[in-house]
Amino acid sequence: MHATQQQEPTQVAIRRRYPVAPEKVWRAWTDPQALSHWFGSGSPGSPSSADIDLRVGGGYRVAFVSPSGQSQEVSGVYEEVQPLRRLVFTWAWKSTPERVSRVSIELHPVTDTEGTGTELSLVHDRFFDDQARANHERGWLPMFDLLGRFLQPSPQEA
Numbered sequence: 001m002h003a004t005q006q007q008e009p010t011q012v013a014i015r016r017r018y019p020v021a022p023e024k025v026w027r028a029w030t031d032p033q034a035l036s037h038w039f040g041s042g043s044p045g046s047p048s049s050a051d052i053d054l055r056v057g058g059g060y061r062v063a064f065v066s067p068s069g070q071s072q073e074v075s076g077v078y079e080e081v082q083p084l085r086r087l088v089f090t091w092a093w094k095s096t097p098e099r100v101s102r103v104s105i106e107l108h109p110v111t112d113t114e115g116t117g118t119e120l121s122l123v124h125d126r127f128f129d130d131q132a133r134a135n136h137e138r139g140w141l142p143m144f145d146l147l148g149r150f151l152q153p154s155p156q157e158a
Helices: 023-032 032-038 128-149
Strands: 011-017 046-050 059-065 069-081 084-094 101-112 115-125
Touching: 011 128, 023 032, 023 084, 023 101, 023 115, 023 128, 032 046, 032 059, 032 128, 069 101, 115 128
Parallel strands: none
Antiparallel strands: 011 115, 046 059, 059 069, 069 084, 084 101, 101 115
């Protein structure tokens, strides 16, 4: 019998479903005002800002205060922009600009017994090392909860 060593995944892959139209999820990722409301929120009212040039070759920058109170800034360049469907961009923290990874987001409208909504798939890859991958996975998971709270339908929509 041969022992096999299982390798850690080289990417972070997260899939979530939100009970809103793809347009709302797309806006959450591509509108600077919307992005600054949910991304990286340490606590309600914590300062956050986003700058977005939404085109292939355009850049983005998001600055926020983490839940631990640290100022954070991430930026990159859009590699693919397919409105309401797919967004691919590079990802580099201001503190480690030489460590460039990639984020791919896909949106799929869904209608089934649970109702209508959007399935969001995120794949983050090209990490510097396994520790960077693990750190990003730990960071992305609560972000999807924040996004879900931001996307909650208003009482008028429910």
